[in-house]
Amino acid sequence: MSSNETPRGPVDSSRIPRYAGPATFARLPRLDEVGRADVAVVGVPFDSGVSYRPGARFGGNAIREASRLLRPYNPAQDASPFALAQVADGGDIAVNPFDINEAVETVEAAADDLLGTGARLMTLGGDHTIALPLLRAVAKKHGPVALLHFDAHLDTWDTYFGAEYTHGTPFRRAVEEGILDTSALSHVGTRGPLYGRKDLDDDEKMGFGIVTSADVMRRGVDEVADQLRQRVGDRPLYISIDIDCLDPAHAPGTGTPEAGGMTSRELLEILRGLASCNLVSADVVEVAPAYDHAEITSVAASHTAYELTTIMSRQIAEARAQ
Numbered sequence: 073m074s075s076n077e078t079p080r081g082p083v084d085s086s087r088i089p090r091y092a093g094p095a096t097f098a099r100l101p102r103l104d105e106v107g108r109a110d111v112a113v114v115g116v117p118f119d120s121g122v123s124y125r126p127g128a129r130f131g132g133n134a135i136r137e138a139s140r141l142l143r144p145y146n147p148a149q150d151a152s153p154f155a156l157a158q159v160a161d162g163g164d165i166a167v168n169p170f171d172i173n174e175a176v177e178t179v180e181a182a183a184d185d186l187l188g189t190g191a192r193l194m195t196l197g198g199d200h201t202i203a204l205p206l207l208r209a210v211a212k213k214h215g216p217v218a219l220l221h222f223d224a225h226l227d228t229w230d231t232y233f234g235a236e237y238t239h240g241t242p243f244r245r246a247v248e249e250g251i252l253d254t255s256a257l258s259h260v261g262t263r264g265p266l267y268g269r270k271d272l273d274d275d276e277k278m279g280f281g282i283v284t285s286a287d288v289m290r291r292g293v294d295e296v297a298d299q300l301r302q303r304v305g306d307r308p309l310y311i312s313i314d315i316d317c318l319d320p321a322h323a324p325g326t327g328t329p330e331a332g333g334m335t336s337r338e339l340l341e342i343l344r345g346l347a348s349c350n351l352v353s354a355d356v357v358e359v360a361p362a363y364d365h366a367e368i369t370s371v372a373a374s375h376t377a378y379e380l381t382t383i384m385s386r387q388i389a390e391a392r393a394q
């Protein structure tokens with residue numbers, strides 16, 4: 073879309089029932105219907121990197137289904153994200169479920185292609201393994217990026233069963249590869265048992281700060297968002313959201329749930345507090361609908377992706393206006 077074209081928005085749910093027709097994210101047009109997008113929403117049906125319950129390969133489509141109820145105006149950010157920029161659903165990246173190395177390469181290549189069109193990426197579903205190839209692609213474009221990683225887990229472990237590419241190891245690999253700006257890294261929502269104290273020591277050496285779920289509760293969302301904003305500054309920022317950052321009460325449909333997590337309200341409010349950051353791409357991973365009830369998890373994930381796309385659309389519109 074060039075700057076003088078009006079973005080094509082979602083199907084009007086006051087005219088066509090929102091439960092009718094195939095699901096795209098927020099009932100937006102498909103990418104092939106609009107040619108190119110400022111924000112491409114893409115599913116990644118991959119879960120061969122999990123260490124416990126499988127099922128995140130179905131996350132992207134569950135989030136699309138739950139996103140039928142999203143409406144075009146976001147009052148929390150005073151913005152109509154799909155009118156400010158062209159947001160479109162780019163479908164799924166077809167990854168090999170039997171070969172993790174090949175899957176990682178496929179995700180990176182698909183992300184390269186989409187970023188090469190000038191789009192920012194909002195990926196849906198998959199297990200956390202996919203953050204590594206997505207970060208590789210983003211870093212090729214922007215250089216090493218700041219990372220805010222919302223998760224119960226550190227995901228900076230080394231290997232599982234000798235495997236380097238798993239959902240517990242993407243951010244150690246990313247630090248090793250030099251694709252993260254190690255002066256601006258933070259986990260948010262961390263909690264639960266670890267393998268040993270060394271997990272935390274290693275993580276700190278890699279440059280990560282930690283805001284635990286208990287910190288969010290004690291200090292409150294505004295103070296946490298302020299601190300994260302300061303840490304990130306105006307660096308290009310990637311936000312990776314493992315839905316298990318939420319308490320299992322707010323996100324039961326996930327593969328490695330841990331008690332004592334954030335509420336969906338806390339997560340959404342922290343994200344809104346990051347609206348001024350230079351968000352270049354984001355993911356929402358680890359939604360495993362087979363363990364969900366009443367779409368609790370996929371509704372939370374769809375609203376999370378909505379806040380993230382709103383941040384990106386606002387920034388695209390602001391940059392155009394300058």
Ligand SMILES: N=C(N)NCCCC(=O)O
Pocket residue numbers: 123124200225227239240314316327328358
């Ligand atoms: N990235 C997620 N969701 N979980 C990582 C858990 C790794 C483990 O089994 O210790």
Ligand SMILES: [Zn+2]
Pocket residue numbers: 223224225314316317328358
């Ligand atoms: Zn996790």
Ligand SMILES: [Zn+2]
Pocket residue numbers: 200223225227239314358
């Ligand atoms: Zn994770």
